[in-house]
Amino acid sequence: MTDFSATRAAFHIPDGVIYLDGNSLGPLPKTAARRVSEVVTQEWGDHLIKGWNDCGWMDMPMRLGDRIGRLIGAEPGHVVVGDTLSIKVFQALAAAIKLNPDRRVILSDTGNFPSDLYMAEGLISLLGPDYDLRLVAPEDVSAAITEEIAVTLITEVDYRTGRKHDMAALTKKARAHGVVTVWDLAHSAGAIPVDLRGVGADFAVGCTYKYLNGGPGAPAFIYVSPDHAEKALPALSGWLGHDSPFAFDLGYRAGAGVSRMRVGTPPIVQMAALEAALDIWDGVDLQDVRNRSIDLSERFVAGVEAHCPGLVLASPRDPAQRGSQVSFRFEHGYAAMQALIANGVIGDFRAPDMMRFGFAPLYLDEDDIDAAVDTLRRVITDRLWETPEFQRKKAVT
């Protein structure tokens, strides 16, 4: 059983703050500052160039990849860390589409995070006009999986509403139709149980600064299934993905398995924070996280619906259909969120009218939820965003 009091104690949450935005940027693990400082002062400072070997820097992307792999049901040695999520989307897509050379359509949905779609557009701008990005409504993805589709590019959990796709069912259908799957786990990794191996996913990508708490701009990760690991080519074929980077051959020769998805020199200082964050996950069971996330989010939904008139649930009502966040539409959502934040409860806002709240059980408990609901109730019922005090406060910050 996961010890949530221990995980909660592992984070720095500022006094007076209830943090419901870990789905955007996770909070600071207390050990991260020390770990980053060691890497900067002792490793970089004293080992200089030798740090690449002496301090294990060169292996960090695969080492951290494996630690993330455990949280998403990946086979050991099949996840590597690096770059940003958008870059990893591009790499996965570019490799996936070449594995289906007779097909030309990338299928995605209008609930996907826009950067995924932009990267697909960019890839198609290179591949040529025969290729196409087809967008359907999230609920129509399954029906749109046909023999015409080369690759699906689907984000499991919708960034705005938390609506969750049925990853197992969609992957199964894709496989049955010869479609290669690319799953974006941005709002899944560290939030809900993911079983890449179990569902038979082909590629997956994700970021580490949300529920994994790796820090602002922490690197992304990519998974390539054992079926494809020795065949998939990265297109972004950098020297650290080369079979023998320090041979400095003039021609590219892909490295073993997912290591070929490495590109350039990895961000060691940034990864030090991520490494400290991943320590907290040792001993955490994702099913425990999921159960608790559902308890917390159900408590929040019930509280808001009872006490905050005007807010309309935008997320699926059934928690099994959601990730680890809920969103409410509210006419004055932007202003209300500003006022809520000014009163110590941090969520965020997505245009045009969506107030978004994430529930990370590693550092949130029932008392936080009750206090957050109570503050939100005050904001809404007293229309705090209209008060002179708030307007003044806003003017000076």
Add this chain to the structure above:
Amino acid sequence: MTDFSATRAAFHIPDGVIYLDGNSLGPLPKTAARRVSEVVTQEWGDHLIKGWNDCGWMDMPMRLGDRIGRLIGAEPGHVVVGDTLSIKVFQALAAAIKLNPDRRVILSDTGNFPSDLYMAEGLISLLGPDYDLRLVAPEDVSAAITEEIAVTLITEVDYRTGRKHDMAALTKKARAHGVVTVWDLAHSAGAIPVDLRGVGADFAVGCTYKYLNGGPGAPAFIYVSPDHAEKALPALSGWLGHDSPFAFDLGYRAGAGVSRMRVGTPPIVQMAALEAALDIWDGVDLQDVRNRSIDLSERFVAGVEAHCPGLVLASPRDPAQRGSQVSFRFEHGYAAMQALIANGVIGDFRAPDMMRFGFAPLYLDEDDIDAAVDTLRRVITDRLWETPEFQRKKAVT
């Protein structure tokens, strides 16, 4: 006049170390640890998601880009920081080749850093078999610039020998033949004066962990000239390069100028170290750096040639033809470099037989050079790599 005693005092160089590998990884700026710690503990820790606005995180890529721009002769607002150098090579190439839609050949040379060539290969794997990467010897680049060439991809300073291309002459010839230029400044930025605007370069890319001392895995930069900034498309079209990232449009619309070369969430912790490193460059004149680099490297070459039999200069003898490093071929180069490092002088080795030494005037002076020569002399004349003491030491480290 640049105050080199002040710049020297700004770095942490471990006791007993003479660091001649700043061309690979620059040493730690003393203020970097504090700056990184502030970003981790205060900004991330206390501002959480609000750090993106409160702490200026979102603007860092352009802000740091401008500070680098000053060092490479770029117009303000035309350099942005992010990703790795390999990714920036891909972006520049992908944009450049589309600006020359009737041509199909990327020209590079066999002295280029291999990752640049690998990225060009990867791009071509997407563009299709009509496209070609043509490699010539470095001395044949000028002759190979013809109306057939779409883009040149040239690294100004050779990573092994320090041999320097004539950037002004090659750019001029390229322009005369309608060829778009992509310059890789990996071994130029912070090492020698670069005048992107003056020579009329189209695109430039570079890294910040070498002479700019941004730390292991510090991000890269990209320059797009004002001529192209509103036309060049990044292909790696991520949300932070979108004209309006937080509108979350489903379709990509390139942002203003070079900001469209941003891709995903930038590495804030890593950039904090770079920011501290760039502070040191305030008040540094690159022509002073160049003059002093030539003095130091000439002193080193003379010393080595006088005292280290068997070492053969692999770099151009004329310092005007070199960047800020020199290399020597030596039969026992690998073992000798290990022994040299064990004796406190850090250079590096490139197969098959090249001992490489970088000269960064910001933290090196004449005494360092004399001491380095003296240590190298002892290593070579006493064949220190063969001594039992060294073999034992090697076995335990």
